[in-house]
Amino acid sequence: MNPAADPEYLGRLLDEHGGVLSLYASQWTDAADDCVQEALLELVRQRELPANVPAWLFRVTRNRAIARARARQRRKRHETAASRDVAFEVKGREPEWSTADVTAALEQIDGDLREVVVARVWGNLGFEEIAELIGTSLSTAHRRYEAGLQALRTQLGVPWTAKK
Numbered sequence: 001m002n003p004a005a006d007p008e009y010l011g012r013l014l015d016e017h018g019g020v021l022s023l024y025a026s027q028w029t030d031a032a033d034d035c036v037q038e039a040l041l042e043l044v045r046q047r048e049l050p051a052n053v054p055a056w057l058f059r060v061t062r063n064r065a066i067a068r069a070r071a072r073q074r075r076k077r078h079e080t081a082a083s084r085d086v087a088f089e090v091k092g093r094e095p096e097w098s099t100a101d102v103t104a105a106l107e108q109i110d111g112d113l114r115e116v117v118v119a120r121v122w123g124n125l126g127f128e129e130i131a132e133l134i135g136t137s138l139s140t141a142h143r144r145y146e147a148g149l150q151a152l153r154t155q156l157g158v159p160w161t162a163k164k
Contacts, residue, residue, distance in 0.1 A: 002044065002046055002047060002048065002049060003049055004040075004043045004044045004046065004049060004053075005044050010040060010043075010044070013040065013043075013053065013057070014036075014040065016054075017054055017057060018036055021035075021036045021039070021057060021058065021061045022035075022036050024058060024061060024062065024065075025061050025062065025064070025065035026065075027065070028062075028065035028066050028068070028069040029065045029068040029069050029072075031065075031068055032065065034064075034068075035061050035064035035065045035068065036057075036061055038060075038061075038064050039057050039060040039061040039064060040057070042060050043056070043057065043060070076103060076107070079103050079106055079118065079122070097156055101156060102152075102156070104155075105152050105155035105156050106118070106152070108151075108155050109148060109151040109152060109155065110148075110151070112134075112144060113144050113145075113147050113148035113151055114148060115134065116130055116134065116141060116144040116145045116148055117145060117148035117149065117152065119133060120145050127141045127142050127145070130145070
C-alpha cells in the first residue's frame with residue numbers, strides 16, 4: 001500500500017511543504033493551491049512512493065502550474081482571435097476600444113459570467129444550449145448573460161452591442 005494514502009502522512013507533507021509548494025507554483029499561476037492539491041492527489045495514486053517525495057512534489061506542482069498558465073494563454077489567444085470575428089457597434093459609430101480592450105475586460109469579469117458571454121457572443125450558442133452546457137435553467141443562463149454584458153459595459157466604460 002502506498003503510504004501517501006494515509007491521511008496523517010499527507011497532512012505532514014502538506015504542513016511541511018504546502019506553503020513553499022504554493023509559493024513556488026504562484027510563479028506561473030493564480031491557482032497555486034489547486035496545483036499543490038493536484039500534486040498530492042497524484043502522489044496518492046502512485047503505486048510506490050517516489051525516492052525523494054519533496055522533489056517529486058515540486059516537479060509535479062511545477063508541471064501543473066505551467067500547464068495551467070499555458071491553458072490560460074491559449075484561452076486568451078483564442079478569445080482575442082474570436083473577438084476579431086465579431087462586429088461591434090457603439091451607437092452607430094466606430095468603437096472606442098480595441099480587441100485587446102475587450103479581451104482585458106473579459107478577463108476582469110466573473111468566470112461564470114464570462115463563460116456565458118463567450119458562449120453566446122463568440123460561440124453563437126442559444127440560451128437553451130448554454131443552460132445545458134453550464135447545468136442551469138434557461139432564465140439563469142439569460143440573467144448571467146445580461147449581467148456579463150453589463151460587467152463588460154462597466155469595464156469598457158462605453159455602451160455597446162454585439163452584432164452576429
